Amino acid sequence: MAPSTNEIVEQLTALLGSKGVLQNAADTGRYVEDWAGHRRGQPLVVARPATTEEVAAVVRFCHVNGLRMAPQGGHTGLVDGALPAETNDEVIISLERLNRIHAIDPVSFTMEVDGGCILEDIKQAAQREQCFFPLAFAAQGSCQIGGNIATNAGGLNVLRYGVTRELVLGLEVVLPDGRIWNGLKALRKDNRGYNLKQLFIGSEGTLGIITRAVLKLFPEPEHTSTALLAVPSVEAAVQLYGMARRGCSDLLSAFELIPRACLELAFEAASQLSDPLACAYPYYVLMEASATGPVDLDTMVEQLVENAMEASLVLDGVLASSAAQAERLWLIRESMLEGQRARGHHLRTDIAVPLSRLAAFVEETTAAVEQASPESSVLVYGHIGDGNLHYNILPPPALDDTAKTRLLHELEEIIFTVLDRFDGSISAEHGIGRLKQAAWLRRTSNDELALLAGIKATFDPDQLLTVGRILPAPDIR
């Protein structure tokens, strides 16, 4: 017989101490609401283990008692993966207390960290050793490395350093029955058989709980050159990207597309910002090149801008002349997200298209969206160097919540249908979770689903860990 909630709290408290278990609504608030504050779940209890052994003990307890469980990192994933199910039957395992940086090896350029370390803390610890951990995006102050690995996160520097999958050398994982798999290798080359590590990366917590990782580091860039460039169109931005890679010795580390509407949202959200250019332009590229050693980046970037202006790919621009000015340019990129959030319920997507077809995709999709809902506002921005776009939509403010939800759902399907024709991906960042599941299932073949379900059944035959994310929950209760 399943234990009562009181018994669960009592036994978990015996394993983790009173700091390790939260059950009252007053204490569990921040674990149950999604980042945007639109959706809430209802956990049975929140467990907060502080060591790998404690994670394993909680998982063993849940496994023996047939309790469903889900790991939670910084809760910034946005597809309801870490949000507790509304059925009030899940133990949420928060990794926030498992947050030690164990070692940094500046000779091998590696570091070993707990799964609950905040990404920003990892970056700063690496920097103190003149090293660089390149994963970077707006949620880095709250997301955890375990969550980043579970979602194979990308971000601003992917075009130079790759996604998380390319930044992880080894993992330690608690399996769904409480066994601990030790794959904490620090090797750059290791071809022994199947690569289990890669299976866990991007599995959104459905195959195991990441408790420790060995990460790849890089030399800390000594120089960066940052520019905000006005471009006439998305097509011009794509052409500029190729020119910039060639013209800057492939030292580009970020290349972001920003439409004018997003600049306006940034100004709304951060009153200290003002337009860095004299006139308004339809699109902007925020680009950065970085290097160590004796490289004259500024001259390289200045030459690039000159050539791009001659080719009419750039209309105007500003090159940051100080670190403070570069920071202000990046603040535009960060603040536009706050500005968007302040507009309330809207459609967020994180899609990918082959770069050579990106401009045509945006044109075709925008025509379809504007025809379906002329009063909605389209915001297209993102890490276009990776073909990764946020094709987001602000609905007409006059609509009530139900009408907004219906409209945004219809518009999402319009975007995804065009995306299918362009061989794109409906999830290039946040994963599938529960929010993207229906759209993903419609686009995945039965053969592929059967293979994926087989993998899930091998790791979690009792279907207890992070159930209902990516694959639907089996109809067993």
Ligand SMILES: Cc1cc2nc3c(=O)[nH]c(=O)nc-3n(C[C@H](O)[C@H](O)[C@H](O)COP(=O)(O)OP(=O)(O)OC[C@H]3O[C@@H](n4cnc5c(N)ncnc54)[C@H](O)[C@@H]3O)c2cc1C
């Ligand atoms: C403002 C903003 C900007 C963002 N920008 C980008 C971007 O540019 N590029 C990009 O790729 N993503 C971006 N993201 C999404 C990003 O992927 C997630 O924020 C992050 O990687 C998830 O980490 P988290 O710790 O918050 O995980 P959570 O949201 O807590 O969890 C995400 C999933 O991982 C699982 N999980 C969490 N921890 C573990 C663990 N230790 N072991 C196993 N499974 C675990 C959860 O069960 C859940 O299914 C952005 C998000 C926000 C809010």
